[in-house]
Amino acid sequence: MTKKDIVRTIAEQLDLPQLRTRLLVQRTFDALIEALVREGRVELRNFGVFQIKQREARMARNPRTGEQVPVLAKSVVIFKPGKEMEARVREFGRHTPSAATPAPLATPDDAASHPRTTDEGSQPPRATGPSQP
Numbered sequence: 001m002t003k004k005d006i007v008r009t010i011a012e013q014l015d016l017p018q019l020r021t022r023l024l025v026q027r028t029f030d031a032l033i034e035a036l037v038r039e040g041r042v043e044l045r046n047f048g049v050f051q052i053k054q055r056e057a058r059m060a061r062n063p064r065t066g067e068q069v070p071v072l073a074k075s076v077v078i079f080k081p082g083k084e085m086e087a088r089v090r091e092f093g094r095h096t097p098s099a100a101t102p103a104p105l106a107t108p109d110d111a112a113s114h115p116r117t118t119d120e121g122s123q124p125p126r127a128t129g130p131s132q133p
Contacts, residue, residue, distance in 0.1 A: 003025060003026075003029075006025055007021050007022045007025050010024075010025065032050070036050055036051075036052060036077065037052075040052045044082070045082065046082050046083070046084040046085070047081075047082050047084070047085055048079055048080055048081040048082045048085055049079070049080045049082070050077055050078070050079050051077070051078050051079075051080070052075050052076070052077060052078075053075070053076055053077075053078050054073065054074075054075055055073060055074050055075070055076055056073050057070065057071060057072055057073040058070075058071050059071070
């Protein structure tokens with residue numbers, strides 16, 4: 001689901017124009033970001049908690065070259081789902097056939113019938129992030 005989908009759903013449910021709803025949704029997101037930056041934590045009951053966590057500097061490895069590279073310390077946002085969200089997601093998993101049954105492992109016959117290519121032009125386009133309305 002994208003922000004555009006959220007706007008469309010809310011606009012339909014509340015019988016509001018999409019332009020006004022988009023502004024309300026964006027202002028809500030902006031307020032959450034501002035509160036998170038200011039307070040370091042935003043708690044939304046029955047939804048979850050967003051929190052800023054400090055990651056220390058460390059050494060990592062470039063997977064192509066094997067060379068050791070320094071990674072600077074940084075702040076990251078973590079999310080811990082609330083009890084209601086966890087319960088609903090757990091319930092969703094119980095009623096979804098694909099979640100209950102693991103996908104079959106690929107066999108050599110599958111690989112022959114669906115050859116992989118390495119040239120970049122034949123790969124499907126990669127998603128670059130959520131679309132903006």
